[in-house]
Amino acid sequence: MSLLVVGSVALDTIKTPFGERREILGGAASYFSVGASLFTKVRLVGVIGEDFPAEHVEFLRSRNIDLSGLTRIGGGKTFRWSGRYVGRMDSAETLETQLNVLGEHRPPIPENFLDSQFILLANDKPDNQLHVAERMKSRKFMMMDTMNLWIDHFRDGLKRVLAVVDGIVLNDEEARALGGDSNLIAAMRKISAMGPKTVLVKKGEHGSIIFSEGRYFALPAYPLESVRDPTGAGDTFAAGVMGYLASTGEVTFANLKLAMLYGTVLASYNVEDFGLDRLRTLTRADIDRRHAEFVEFLRHGSD
């Protein structure tokens, strides 16, 4: 079924203990659409500046991503993010953010995208997310991401989006802040009471946990002895989840669990190299192989 992502397309500058990359393809919508393209056809809505390299557009197009919602602003500059990871690399330190066209333009949703059934509203100002959410009349499962800025300072707007989405994906610190409870399990239930039936929490090296219709399920991360760049881990996790859901068309608790395994596998590949480099060569066969290894890793024998 159709899968739409609305979010940022960026040029990222990243430093990790393993190296540095300047102005590489980034942004939540890029990571998400490239990741999900391994599962299903993806529609992308985002905005770029005149300076956005044609090679990145070509790469996205080569993944069979529908770019009719990618709006280039003449004379505008593309959103830029610069960050670094140190030590455990469990969180990015933002060095610089240049919103550029992202701060000034809300990209139009193409008419032919309005029938999308699976939708990810990537991290954005809540008002922008709500504007999209309310137009998605054919939605079967609409999930939102968010960040601390909106949780801390735009809570009213955020609550209006929470009231209309089916799910939210966010990291554990954000979940504690949004739920207003230092206990993550309790915070997840409180977030769900704000609207979304499904609350999906990303915990980096500690895996992920979901609350959906009264039930919890958790997964450890795939064990990796080397992580070169965590950028996009959360977005590719969401991509695996939503890509799998859209490819199967079914949103049950059982299918959400299956989807989380694919999200975990996709994110584990993504962090093996800088930016989207690992996903450029990744195949569905790679995913299926590591999926099988992950299932073996999870086997506990207590059934």
Added chain:
Amino acid sequence: MSLLVVGSVALDTIKTPFGERREILGGAASYFSVGASLFTKVRLVGVIGEDFPAEHVEFLRSRNIDLSGLTRIGGGKTFRWSGRYVGRMDSAETLETQLNVLGEHRPPIPENFLDSQFILLANDKPDNQLHVAERMKSRKFMMMDTMNLWIDHFRDGLKRVLAVVDGIVLNDEEARALGGDSNLIAAMRKISAMGPKTVLVKKGEHGSIIFSEGRYFALPAYPLESVRDPTGAGDTFAAGVMGYLASTGEVTFANLKLAMLYGTVLASYNVEDFGLDRLRTLTRADIDRRHAEFVEFLRHGSD
């Protein structure tokens, strides 16, 4: 099979957001022996002062714990620890430590304990751990715990213990420090290369992970919406693991995984109330019920 624990017996003063308790029964060997007593008969070696309340001795004895290795030092004062937890309660802030008899006396190992097959060397000075370890000629599986103090300042002594034990259980920060790698997965492999075939890492609310003979396995924590006091979580986790192993007598990777589920369940009960209060009334039926719930919680349907 026989299960021996050598470690601290303490009087703890604990503050959490849910209340405060003064001079309650604590110490790694207390938590471990009470927890493991739900699985098998436990032998305890530890030292207490003249001030140690008789009611605590009676409680331990009531759990069928063999106290012939519990040495009371006339005129001595019992080890005391005071700590508090705030916010997420993911780590204790130590307010005061009075080593007292623990700093001056190495309790003798009763002759009839020398045939112990399963042994936990709870956190102690490496020299003390080595002294016990070398006398355990009948051991089938000997696991050690440790802490940052020994990792940072007594590394040579620690390495001598690591060279003789079969396993080590420690938390994730300790594992990164001991392994000398900020990547936990890599750190675990490096610790194993120092001696112990089995490296078991406790991650609190994030569960646990094991490395044993080249393979990894991880479990999330049991999801709890309320944690009143995390004290003893790690010791009761180890108690469930070692108690289950000793009760079955088998140390294979498959059985270590089964044991981790019991450790997780036991620790999840322990943190529901202050100190050992929850374990005072806990039954094997309670453990089996939550074990079944935990297995259900882990079910992902991808097999």
